[in-house]
Amino acid sequence: MELYGVYLSPYTRRIAIALNLLDMPYTHNAVRVFERPDVVREHNPLTRVPTLVLEDGSALIESGAILDEIDQMAGPDRALTPPSGPSRRAVLQIAALGxxxxxxxxxxxxETRFHPEEKVHQPWIDHNDAQVIAGLEHLNGLAKAAGDGWMAGTQAISQADISVAVAHSFAKKVRPALTLNVPDLDKFTTRCEALPAFQATAL
Ligand SMILES: N[C@@H](CCC(=O)N[C@@H](CS)C(=O)NCC(=O)O)C(=O)O
Known part of the structure; x- marks a missing residue:
């Protein structure tokens, strides 16, 4: 399997971490999609990452759909999202927050990366930043409730934990000026980022 996209892309990173946790080997093609769109377009008409090219040459796109397929390959006992029941809903909903x-x-x-200065609309940036803060504060509460356990109450790490930690690390990286007061989430993300599966995809 070949995974296209840099790990700064949180969608790509959550795929890579899932593959690592499941011991599924892959080659990482750290293509920068905006610099080399041709490389990605060859496999994905939308020219977006993550794109996961399988051994038979077929390509999977859209991180949620890719993760679903990876779980199918892993089988129900190892899947990072439980195949059914209340824990499936919890994992999917927390991952959706991430x-x-x-x-x-x-x-x-x-907004600032792709617009010339005179076309940057600060109220739109503020709108999105407020939603980042609200989302992370809500996740802080879930992290507090989880304590030393996992976000969705699963026995082992799940896609909820991966997506939350990746989202938190990404937000801190690209929105460093945001004032965040999320001590329990900080602790949770630090714990996840210390795992080998995360370390192998360090930002
Ligand atoms: N919903 C998509 C989002 C993918 C996405 O936005 N990828 C970005 C990189 S982080 C990208 O490829 N951007 C290039 C573009 O949209 O032109 C997913 O979950 O896979």
Missing amino acids: VGVMEKAQWAFY
């Missing part, structure tokens, strides 16, 4: 934080931090970041 993905929402990723998107909002990305949009605030893109």
Whole structure:
């Protein structure tokens, strides 16, 4: 398998960490999609990462759909999102909060990255930043409730934990000026980032 995209992309990073946790070997193609769109377009008509190219040459796109397929390959006992029941809902909903934080931090970041100064709309940046802060504060409460356990109450690390920690680290990286008061989430993310599966994808 070949995973396209840099680890600064939180969507790419959550795929890489899932593959690492499941001991599924892959080659990492750290292509910068805005610099080499041709490399990505060859496999993904949308020219976006993550794109995961399988051994048979077929390409998977969209991180949620890719993770679903990875879980299918791993089987129900190892899947990072439980196949059914209340814990599946909990994992998916917490992971969705993480993905929402990723998107909002990305949009605030893109506003200055891709617009000339005179076209940057500060109220839109503020709108997204406020949602990043609200999302992370909510996740701080979940981290507090989880204590030394996992976010969705699972026995082992799940996709909820991966997506939350990746989102938090990404938000801190691309929105460094935000004032965040999330001590329990800080502790949780530090714990996740210390795991070998995360370390192998360091930002
Ligand atoms: N919803 C998509 C988001 C993917 C995404 O936004 N990727 C960014 C990099 S972080 C990208 O490829 N941007 C290039 C572009 O949109 O032109 C997913 O979860 O995979």
